[in-house]
Amino acid sequence: MSSNSKSTLTRIGAVALSGAVLIGFAAPALANDADVIRRGSCSGASDWKLKASPENNRIEVEGEVDSNVNGQNWRWRMLHNGSVSARGTATTSGPSGSFDVRRLMVDLAGTDRIGWRATNPATGETCRGSLGF
Amino acid sequence: MGITPHNRTARPVWQQPVVQFVVAGLAVAVFLAWVTGVLGERLAQEQAIEDARATTELLAETVVEPALSTGLLDTEAGDLDRFDRLVRSRVLGDEVVRVKVWDADGRIVYSDEPRLIDRVFELGDDQQVVLDNGGSDAEVSDLSKSENSLDQGLERVLEVYTRVEAPGGEPLLFELYLTDDNLEARADELFRLFRPLTVGGLLLFLLLTTPLVWILSRRADAAAADRERLLVMAADASDAERRRVARDLHDGVVQDLAGTSFALSGIARDVEAGSALDRPRLNADLERLAAAVRRSLLALRSLLVEIYPPQLQAAGLGAALQDLVAQAEQAGVDVHVSVEDADGLSDNATALIWRTAQECVRNALRHAAPGRLDVTVVSEGMPAVARLVVADDGRGFDPGAAVAAESFGLRGLRDLAAEAGGTLTVESGVGQGTRVTLGVPAR
Numbered sequence: 001m002s003s004n005s006k007s008t009l010t011r012i013g014a015v016a017l018s019g020a021v022l023i024g025f026a027a028p029a030l031a032n033d034a035d036v037i038r039r040g041s042c043s044g045a046s047d048w049k050l051k052a053s054p055e056n057n058r059i060e061v062e063g064e065v066d067s068n069v070n071g072q073n074w075r076w077r078m079l080h081n082g083s084v085s086a087r088g089t090a091t092t093s094g095p096s097g098s099f100d101v102r103r104l105m106v107d108l109a110g111t112d113r114i115g116w117r118a119t120n121p122a123t124g125e126t127c128r129g130s131l132g133f
Numbered sequence: 134m135g136i137t138p139h140n141r142t143a144r145p146v147w148q149q150p151v152v153q154f155v156v157a158g159l160a161v162a163v164f165l166a167w168v169t170g171v172l173g174e175r176l177a178q179e180q181a182i183e184d185a186r187a188t189t190e191l192l193a194e195t196v197v198e199p200a201l202s203t204g205l206l207d208t209e210a211g212d213l214d215r216f217d218r219l220v221r222s223r224v225l226g227d228e229v230v231r232v233k234v235w236d237a238d239g240r241i242v243y244s245d246e247p248r249l250i251d252r253v254f255e256l257g258d259d260q261q262v263v264l265d266n267g268g269s270d271a272e273v274s275d276l277s278k279s280e281n282s283l284d285q286g287l288e289r290v291l292e293v294y295t296r297v298e299a300p301g302g303e304p305l306l307f308e309l310y311l312t313d314d315n316l317e318a319r320a321d322e323l324f325r326l327f328r329p330l331t332v333g334g335l336l337l338f339l340l341l342t343t344p345l346v347w348i349l350s351r352r353a354d355a356a357a358a359d360r361e362r363l364l365v366m367a368a369d370a371s372d373a374e375r376r377r378v379a380r381d382l383h384d385g386v387v388q389d390l391a392g393t394s395f396a397l398s399g400i401a402r403d404v405e406a407g408s409a410l411d412r413p414r415l416n417a418d419l420e421r422l423a424a425a426v427r428r429s430l431l432a433l434r435s436l437l438v439e440i441y442p443p444q445l446q447a448a449g450l451g452a453a454l455q456d457l458v459a460q461a462e463q464a465g466v467d468v469h470v471s472v473e474d475a476d477g478l479s480d481n482a483t484a485l486i487w488r489t490a491q492e493c494v495r496n497a498l499r500h501a502a503p504g505r506l507d508v509t510v511v512s513e514g515m516p517a518v519a520r521l522v523v524a525d526d527g528r529g530f531d532p533g534a535a536v537a538a539e540s541f542g543l544r545g546l547r548d549l550a551a552e553a554g555g556t557l558t559v560e561s562g563v564g565q566g567t568r569v570t571l572g573v574p575a576r
Contacts, residue, residue: 106247
């Protein structure tokens, strides 16, 4: 291997290393470390996701159900330390056949337990998830 | 040496009445603007407090009370979340910056600041009164209180609280913190309302009255200039009078008395020598000297009358005028004095008539060389006017050319006559004698 080829490989290696370092530092800026995310499978073929993020002395809670079927009606509830913080109904839509709900909760002292419940009355499928924030 | 009016130098700008008036008016306008600003702010604050109380009571009744739950009192997280979302969507805003719900023990059941929830503070007396009796109250918030330790970022806020009831009937205190941005805006609004009425009105008044003040100031200046001119003329006349008296004394009485003195000294020496005493001649000399002394006495008396006429009142005007013309009679002038219906003349009219006659007689003797001099005073018409006419048949003068050379006395008399509401006219012509007519209100 000539000295020129060695020099070229060295340069490529340096650029690649620099890129890796840059990517390594940039990644935390794109994803919020304070977010807490949980995912799981429902009793049927659907999946659920529960995400909590800090928001100005509040907790922004996002609950999601992905059934891959459009037009399904679901009943959902959000629990905060065991009591119902919000409830409602939603219909799956979009290419993925999903729905999501966002609500703000009061960020109480200590760890807040947040629960996510969704039920499809037509199929009887249920989704249950929780996280600590 | 006569006195001349000193040049009226222009006054500094700040001493001019119009400038002083405008500056004072503007100062008052600024003061009024400040007063209306203060009043506007005070009124705005009172009105803002009333509005804040009304807003708080309305929110308490229609939004907060229906949303209260027993779970909220028990600090159930779900109940807190629902109440919080309600407060954030329907209560908090640009004007309302803090919300608290207290129970009777001073525990903060809810606040949009989660760190205050479940903390306990001592309720103030006013808060306790509202909690016990209902109603509402408002005050400027004391941000140094411990319950406000998390609100140090806030500017001055208004604290309003009213009573609400939980579903179980438990009394709670619903408290809002409102910014005073609205208060300042309201004060500005009120100030804008007052300003045209007060400051604008005053400025309009200044605008309208300044020309009037300017005109009055000009008139006052002109009147002051006239008074000053009269004073100067009076001083000049007095100075001329003193010089004339001195001259008359020196050229007349003093010379006569000196001659008499020399003659008496000569006679005394002859008597002392005793030799060849010619008694008939001595007697004739003494008679001649006695006549000279009497003439001197008459001249002195005439001079005294000129300086200060005795009995210068209506009843004595005729005698005073006779004394005045005695010198003319001595000079061989055919003098006629006539005074009719002068009993009712005022002292001022009498003095002016005598003074005018004095000046005219003096001028006639000095300049006109008259053979005849008539001095006539009559009172006529209704309202009565006293008329003095002094006429001579002397050499006269051209009135048009005489204006510049006219004596200070005659000009001064014309001004005095005008001030007394009368007129003084001079008619003359070269070789045609002179006729001066004075008409003044008799009373």
